[in-house]
């Protein structure tokens with residue numbers, strides 16, 4: 074595995090605020106990594122330290138093992154797609170895309186060839202002579218993309234590149250971007266605050282909160298094994314519940330939740346922990362009319378039912394007084410039609426009870 | 433659908449259009465008369481005696497004779513002076529106005545706020561006061577009156593026009609634009625040249641045309657700051673008019689009006705393009 078970018082204890086302070094706080098991050102060559110986090114958490118600042126528009130207050134930035142912490146942007150083999158696209162308004166599509174090659178003094182013939190293939194790659198053939206104002210939002214987005222990839226950067230940085238597009242176009246661009254990345258094999262660092270976008274596109278996701286990376290992992294790990302309450306809540310929904318450990322066995326533990334509900338878990342317990350937090354995804358709560366096989370079954374009353382299109386959101390209350398939210402598929406011929414006021418049996422699989430830290 | 437304007441409104445509209453018409457008549461009738469009389473065969477400027485190109489021919493002859501060094505014409509010389517002064521003023525105003533507009537946009541510290549207000553004083557201050565104060569200044573620093581002093585004076589009230597135009601254009605600038613250029617390998621200097629200058633060009637040109645016209649027909653400030661060899665056309669024309677109305681004056685004025693109008697139209701057209709290309713890019 075080749076390392077492309079390495080951030081070592083990188084900190085960036087602006088007067089008053091610490092935008093990025095002691096971040097360590099290793100980005101592999103050819104991967105699609107997403108920086109995901111709420112507004113103001115430092116995503117853009119982190120990206121700008123890789124592109125060279127910000128200099129870290131502390132720490133080092135390595136590009137292919139070379140220290141580039143203090144290199145200006147025009148001397149890094151890194152290109153960026155800006156959120157506003159930042160197309161040059163006085164240049165045509167062709168000129169915009171050729172700009173980077175012109176700056177690098179690439180020969181005429183090679184330049185034409187590379188521009189042509191970049192234009193073909195983003196399906197903009199026939200629009201070479203247009204000015205940016207004569208393009209739609211999606212087309213401008215493609216020009217911005219072509220302008221960056223034509224330079225064959227080692228790393229392509231994308232700062233919320235799809236946020237200005239409508240939902241439909243956004244989806245098709247997500248697919249296109251992902252395919253393009255696979256085809257070119259360029260390392261993509263993608264910034265977004267949209268968790269769904271992050272989950273569908275990325276090889277790995279770095280969830281950022283308040284200038285720190287809370288968790289780094291692939292979509293599956295981030296979604297199914299969140300490490301902190303922040304990650305559990307930011308990506309999807311979660312029931313975060315206090316629990317105390319009542320028994321430890323080889324690969325299992327029993328925890329007692331509020332209201333006397335005891336559950337068996339299979340995840341490794343934090344060493345020596347007595348009081349723990351568990352995260353349970355609402356869609357992992359299994360609802361049945363009758364009690365089934367195995368353990369982790371408990372009875373509850375449906376207090377509330379919220380129609381959400383493909384799913385129904387239920388608010389459950391156990392006999393011990395614990396409130397839990399659950400999601401059930403909203404099929405026309407539902408296995409177990411349930412309604413507010415019903416008494417139901419709930420089941421949780423061992424693996425779906427995840428221990429999380431408070432942040 | 434039929435117009436349902438109340439009759440009171442209609443009366444107001446009628447009065448308003450009548451008033452506007454009168455104002456335009458008052459504004460443009462003298463100019464129209466002047467242009468018409470430039471084709472008047474009579475030596476007396478205000479009696480119509482038939483159509484002629486004679487005065488234009490005479491002006492042309494004076495022009496060619498002067499250029500060929502056959503007969504020196506003070507009128508043509510003043511014209512040349514005006515063009516030299518206007519060109520120099522325009523060049524300096526463009527440099528000063530563009531650099532100033534850029535700096536004010538780039539570095540927004542409080543002191544610059546005050547400065548940016550001060551810059552506009554020469555635009556609004558009465559010209560006679562400008563003229564006197566500049567004269568006092570040049571006398572104090574013992575500068576000889578001539579081309580240099582006239583050009584400096586003109587620049588003081590011309591460059592704010594460039595600066596305002598540049599500032600207005602920069603206000604709509606996407607801050608990422610310059611970064612995008614650097615991201616693509618341009619050094620800061622190249623980014624300025626390849627991206628900022630073309631972006632600002634419509635503003636620079638419209639400011640330059642404005643400066644040129646302003647400098648060309650400035651009279652009062654020039655009157656105070658000129659030297660014996662830097663007589664400009666407006667001053668010469670003013671001198672001629674004092675002696676008596678001369679048909680040649682009408683001719684020159686017409687040439688002047690046409691030239692100025694063309695420059696102003698160019699400036700307006702460019703402002704139009706500037707506005708259009710400022711829409712999201």
Ligand SMILES: Nc1ncnc2c1ncn2[C@@H]1O[C@H](COP(=O)(O)OP(=O)(O)OP(=O)(O)O)[C@@H](O)[C@H]1O
Pocket residue numbers: 087088090091092110111112113114115116117118119266
């Ligand atoms: N140039 C700057 N000067 C001062 N503070 C800044 C500067 N740039 C960013 N910050 C601050 O640093 C923090 C992180 O900003 P950043 O732009 O990196 O957030 P972000 O995660 O990209 O947010 P968003 O999703 O809204 O784009 C914010 O609190 C912001 O106010």
Ligand SMILES: [Mg+2]
Pocket residue numbers: 116117118232
């Ligand atoms: Mg941002």
